[in-house]
Structures are given as structure tokens and as C-alpha cells.
Amino acid sequence: MLTYDEKKQALLAMADALVRNKDAILLENRKDLEEACEITDVMKDRLRLSEERIVSMADGIRRVASLPDPVGKVLEERTNEAGLLIRKVSVPFGVVAVIFESRPNVAADTAALCLASGNVSLLRGGKESFRSCHAIVKALKEGLKQVGLPDGLINMVDDRSRESAMQLMRASGYVDLLIPRGGAGLIRACVENATVPCIETGTGICHIYVDREADFDMALSIIENAKTQRPSVCNAAEVLLVDSQIAKEFLPLLQARLFGVELRLCEKAQKIIDGKAAEELDFDTEFLDYILAVKVVDGVEEAISHIAAHSTHHSEAIITENEETAAYFLSRVDSAAVYHNASTRFTDGGEFGNGCEIGISTQKLHARGPMGLSELNTYRYIIKGNGQIRG
Amino acid sequence: MLTYDEKKQALLAMADALVRNKDAILLENRKDLEEACEITDVMKDRLRLSEERIVSMADGIRRVASLPDPVGKVLEERTNEAGLLIRKVSVPFGVVAVIFESRPNVAADTAALCLASGNVSLLRGGKESFRSCHAIVKALKEGLKQVGLPDGLINMVDDRSRESAMQLMRASGYVDLLIPRGGAGLIRACVENATVPCIETGTGICHIYVDREADFDMALSIIENAKTQRPSVCNAAEVLLVDSQIAKEFLPLLQARLFGVELRLCEKAQKIIDGKAAEELDFDTEFLDYILAVKVVDGVEEAISHIAAHSTHHSEAIITENEETAAYFLSRVDSAAVYHNASTRFTDGGEFGNGCEIGISTQKLHARGPMGLSELNTYRYIIKGNGQIRG
Numbered sequence: 001m002l003t004y005d006e007k008k009q010a011l012l013a014m015a016d017a018l019v020r021n022k023d024a025i026l027l028e029n030r031k032d033l034e035e036a037c038e039i040t041d042v043m044k045d046r047l048r049l050s051e052e053r054i055v056s057m058a059d060g061i062r063r064v065a066s067l068p069d070p071v072g073k074v075l076e077e078r079t080n081e082a083g084l085l086i087r088k089v090s091v092p093f094g095v096v097a098v099i100f101e102s103r104p105n106v107a108a109d110t111a112a113l114c115l116a117s118g119n120v121s122l123l124r125g126g127k128e129s130f131r132s133c134h135a136i137v138k139a140l141k142e143g144l145k146q147v148g149l150p151d152g153l154i155n156m157v158d159d160r161s162r163e164s165a166m167q168l169m170r171a172s173g174y175v176d177l178l179i180p181r182g183g184a185g186l187i188r189a190c191v192e193n194a195t196v197p198c199i200e201t202g203t204g205i206c207h208i209y210v211d212r213e214a215d216f217d218m219a220l221s222i223i224e225n226a227k228t229q230r231p232s233v234c235n236a237a238e239v240l241l242v243d244s245q246i247a248k249e250f251l252p253l254l255q256a257r258l259f260g261v262e263l264r265l266c267e268k269a270q271k272i273i274d275g276k277a278a279e280e281l282d283f284d285t286e287f288l289d290y291i292l293a294v295k296v297v298d299g300v301e302e303a304i305s306h307i308a309a310h311s312t313h314h315s316e317a318i319i320t321e322n323e324e325t326a327a328y329f330l331s332r333v334d335s336a337a338v339y340h341n342a343s344t345r346f347t348d349g350g351e352f353g354n355g356c357e358i359g360i361s362t363q364k365l366h367a368r369g370p371m372g373l374s375e376l377n378t379y380r381y382i383i384k385g386n387g388q389i390r391g
Numbered sequence: 392m393l394t395y396d397e398k399k400q401a402l403l404a405m406a407d408a409l410v411r412n413k414d415a416i417l418l419e420n421r422k423d424l425e426e427a428c429e430i431t432d433v434m435k436d437r438l439r440l441s442e443e444r445i446v447s448m449a450d451g452i453r454r455v456a457s458l459p460d461p462v463g464k465v466l467e468e469r470t471n472e473a474g475l476l477i478r479k480v481s482v483p484f485g486v487v488a489v490i491f492e493s494r495p496n497v498a499a500d501t502a503a504l505c506l507a508s509g510n511v512s513l514l515r516g517g518k519e520s521f522r523s524c525h526a527i528v529k530a531l532k533e534g535l536k537q538v539g540l541p542d543g544l545i546n547m548v549d550d551r552s553r554e555s556a557m558q559l560m561r562a563s564g565y566v567d568l569l570i571p572r573g574g575a576g577l578i579r580a581c582v583e584n585a586t587v588p589c590i591e592t593g594t595g596i597c598h599i600y601v602d603r604e605a606d607f608d609m610a611l612s613i614i615e616n617a618k619t620q621r622p623s624v625c626n627a628a629e630v631l632l633v634d635s636q637i638a639k640e641f642l643p644l645l646q647a648r649l650f651g652v653e654l655r656l657c658e659k660a661q662k663i664i665d666g667k668a669a670e671e672l673d674f675d676t677e678f679l680d681y682i683l684a685v686k687v688v689d690g691v692e693e694a695i696s697h698i699a700a701h702s703t704h705h706s707e708a709i710i711t712e713n714e715e716t717a718a719y720f721l722s723r724v725d726s727a728a729v730y731h732n733a734s735t736r737f738t739d740g741g742e743f744g745n746g747c748e749i750g751i752s753t754q755k756l757h758a759r760g761p762m763g764l765s766e767l768n769t770y771r772y773i774i775k776g777n778g779q780i781r782g
Contacts, residue, residue, distance in 0.1 A: 001722070001723070082742070084742075191563070192586050195582060197756035199756075218778040221778065229781055334482070337771070337772040338771060338773055340775050341775070342775075343779060343781050346781055351475075351781070353477075363588060364484050364588065364769040365568065365756060369771075378755040380726070380727060381729070381738075383733055383737065384733075385732045387606070387612065387613065387733070388732075389620070389733075389736070390742070
């Protein structure tokens, strides 16, 4: 029920409160780091906060405050035969639960997106970041209170056991939407156990198909960008499919261009360039690393069927100068985002013009691809009459 | 991938095939009826087919054939900073599974709606209507073959055990959307057990609130219509909330008007008119019968909180001449359809202008209220570039 201005003021106060409480947050974060002995350095880096990271969290919240209000949009309007004025209006879900893993900044990010979209947030962080997330949420609640809002608009599950995550997944009637933010294991656990409405997010086994009529320079720069610009994210390319008609010519160029990337080659590709043999599993793996599985296919048809069998339906691309081949690929590849002559790295809330992102949906219900504030709303029908009854 | 005309021709051929095979269908239906000994007469009537019912099934399919194509609509279009043309386009889900109960006409209805929306249907009927549904689907498949389409576009689960329903609910990766059509038990089973995306449909504990500033004649005719025009459907009213300021005057009028309807009265109402005392459970029951639970409330605020606690979020109405009170109610009652001065009976795909309905969603994910062809589609982002890479 909050107005746009009320939400805006709350978000700005939350951002200020984060910075003001940075010492307390860093103290709790150090405790988390001390406890987290058996985790990898990569995970430690994700877990570690700094003054700089807290400031950028606050800036993220301020950016969200500047986005347009998704609530109360009239999506459709019609007057029916009985003379009823039927309006389809966007409304918040209500209570949005988010289960996330190590990075504590997700707590601030998620709380801001939920508040901006009119939802109450219920956060359940990973056990490694337990103390950091609590300190962050404590600061955010302080911001809410400063502008006279109930701090129950943002909530943190006060328990780090698996049991609390399971209870959240099964809190029918209390949780209107569950969004897992994390690795494949977490997402699978939510999809398999949730009785509350749940959005499958994240994992991206993204494919790039280089067609016989591709511009090689364009193909090479797109593949290099999709694989190496940021290998650890879900919209990075993991599998390259090369048309057999150009494989002999193209693969050597690829190998030279992707110096430093480990290529895992199908049998046909091995006959053309040297490299490690791909195992069956390599075409079903989200490497999130400088590794690319390479398969030679007999044209666009085989590329499409390989993608249908192995994709996680996140993002795929075709590189070709032939508009017909492109149209064929674009109409038959059923993924959230399908590209012609562009890098899969563009599948992102910011790049798509949402200004933010709570996750990237890889399922088909409610939302596909980047989910922003609008996707954190549902709708209601509001109907005005003057005594109409049904005949 | 079918064009609008291909789908239209298929639907018309399916309708003709139904009528052509009416004797075979009626024969199988008689076998179902003979087997179904221990079911009630009401259920037998739902199960029983006649030449007339088969003809109206066929007419229903022809109506669907005349609806606009939901597939391939450009829902949004923008060019981003990198110069990518990003189109959000409506596409079918893929495989839509529908688990339904006794009425065999649901098989024809569902198969037609799925085909018209570009989806493959996977039907699993109740065990009572097993033979009838198979005969219907056999006829529909004959229609598909006549227009040269694969009959695998429509499928019927060839098993009537609970196990097959459970397998359908858990067929992740094979079923893109599951829609239960039936009673509360079936819907609960799907919501609790489904690992595939599932839409909660149907049950309607619909409320009407008569405000102190209501037009009594309007209120009485709306209540009569919402309760008695067709008590067995989900958009019929089950609970009446009456403002305490007008209860003394209004309730006697109500009792006179709803002659033949069993009123179940809260304590306050019992002090005004004679009638059966309501039990706690009566305010959480979908009677689907000539029964109305009546509660006296202290104004719109208590009406809203009672609805929040007891509604199934299907349809609710306020009767008042006061626009402010109406606006307050409409903005705070979180149900799929909220009415001012009209009957809840209008929550219907036809009345809302969809021309059809596969169910009424009572949850918030993807769709709320009547689901038509558009709600049987999801979307994809199709992005055209000329070599863009992400910086």
C-alpha cells in the first residue's frame, strides 16, 4: 500500500543506514570469515566485505530507488457486454522469500528490490554469511524505522539450519513467491521440495552456434566475449557448436583466438585441431571457468536438436549472415533469450533496460529471463459495476 | 510452429470427428456409467454423455477455432544502448498436462484450448470417465490425422491409477505446465506433490460485503444472483458479510429474498433473524449448494480482515454507494477479482472477453483469475544484433 515516494524515501534511508553501520557490518563479517575455515578462497572472496563493497551496496539501493514504480499499472482495461468496467492492475505478490548463498550483498540487493516492488521480503542466507546478513538487515531495518515504516517489511530467517530452508519452501499460505539465488544444488532443492510458488533461476549452459555462413571475425569476437569476459556468470557461453562445412577453416582460428581457454573437443573437432577430448558430461556442464566444450554439427538442424537436448534454456546464439537460417534458429530454439549475431552475455536486467535484476528465470511460468521490478508483481482484476447480475 | 490457419483447420476437423464418432463415444460412456456404481447421482449426471452434449462439445471446439491466435505477439520491443533489438514475444509453453475429474467434456475442451494456444496436451482424466475420455481423444486424433497433423499433439494417459497422476506431477523436464481441473482434493494433491510448474485453480470461497451505505435492492439482487443462479460453480458466493450498522434492517429483507437458501448465522445475526447457527468451519467451506454463511461485521475494516483470513482469493464484492469505501475495499482485498456493485458470478473467461477458459487461477504466479489462450502462452526474448559484444 506504500506510495512511490514512501518507498523511495525508505530506500534512500536504507542506503544511508548501511553506510552508517559499516563498522558493525564489517565486524560481523570478520566473525563469519573466521568461522568459515573449510571453504575455498573463491568462496571466502565472495563472503568478504569491505568498506568499498558496503558503499557499492548502498549505491545499488539508491539506483533501485530511482526506478519507476511497477505497482498499480493498468495492464488491460475493457468494458464487457454487461457494462462492467474490468481493469487488470499490477499488484505486488505479498511476501517474497529468497534463499541465497554466500554473497552477503544479496541480502541488501534483494531487500531493496522487494521493497521497491511493494513486497515484504523474507531472506534466508547461507550459513557462511549468517552474521554479515544479519548485520546488513539490522541496518536496513534501522533505515525503515527512521522514515516511520514497520521494520517487518524486511525479515531475515533467524536460523541457519537446512530445516529452516525446508520450512520456507513449504510455507504455503505464508510465502507468495520463492526465489532461490545460488548454485544448481540450491535451485534443484527448491524446485523439488517447494510447495509454495517457486521460480527456477540461474544455471546457464549457454550455446553459440557458428553457421556455415558466419562472418568469422564476428564469430570469434562474440565467442571470446561470451566465454572470457566474465566466465563465472550464468550468461557466459559453455558450449560452442560449429557447422561441419566450415569447421576445418574455423577451428584453427578459434584455437588461436581463445589462447588460454581449455577446449574440450568432440571426435570430429579432434581430427581438425589438437586438444583435450570432450567427455559426454562436458556438454551438460556449466563450467563457469575458462573451459569451452566444442562440437562439430551438420548444420543448423543438428545445432537446434543438440541445444534442445542439452540447454538449460537460458541464452543461446547463432552467428550467421543468412537471415533465413537465423530466423529458423530464432523460432525453434526455446530458451529465455535467443540471439542472432550477438554475445549471450547481454542476458541481464540492466542490459535489457530493467535497471536491476533479482534473478534470471530459466523456467517458463510467470517470467523468463531477467526478472526486474515488474516481474516481482502479479495482477488483480478490479471490476466496477452499478448492480450488474449475471443472466 | 503451426500457423493460425493450420490450427483452425485442425480444430474444425476435430469438432467434426467428435460428432462423426458419437456412437462409439456414447458406447464407451455407457460402459463407464455401468462401472461407476458407487458414485452419487450428481456425479453420474456429470459423467453421462448424450448426443446433445457431444454436439455442444463440438460447438465449443468450433468457438475456440474462431478465437485470435495468442502465439507470436510482440509484447515489448526496445533497442538497447548497445544497439540490440530486443523483442519479447509470446510463445507456447510446450507440453501442458491437465489432470481432471469426472466430466468427460473437459477432455475435448482442454485438448482444443491447448492446440489453439500452440501446446501439446497431455490429459489425465478421472477413473470414472476413463473409457469416455479415451473415445473422445481417439476421435480428436482422427481429426488431426485428417488434416495431416501428428496425432501426438493430443495425448491421453493410458492408466487410471493414482500412480500415473503422481508421475505426471513429477515429470520435470517433460511437462512445462500442469493444470489441475477438479475439486479441492485434486488441487491440493497437485500443489503439494508437483515438481513441475503448477497452477492452483478453482476453489472459490467468495465473499460479498454489504456496506452501511449499500443500496439494499441492489445488494439483495446481487446476493441472490451470486448465491442462487448457479450454486455449484466456483464463482458463486458462499459468505455474506453485513455491516453491523444496517444488519437489523437488512437481514430480515435478506431472509425474505433468499427463501429456500439455508442461512448459517453468526451470533450477532442470530439475534436479529431466526436461523441455523453457523459453526466455525462454515466460514471456510465452499458449499457449492443453496447454503450461505452470514456474519455481521463492524464496517469495511473487519470485512477486509475476515476476507484476508478466510478467502481462497478467487472473487469478492463490496456493495456500497460510497466511492471512498469502495476504493478502500478494492485496493486492500487481494483476490483475483474484486467487484464493486456487481455479482461475483462474472469471474469467467467468457465474461472477461477471453472467449474461453481452461480454469480460474486462485494463486498469484503467472496468471490470476480466468485463464484463456493468452495465459497458455509464455514468452521468449528474441534479440537481433550485428556483432555486439559486452564491454
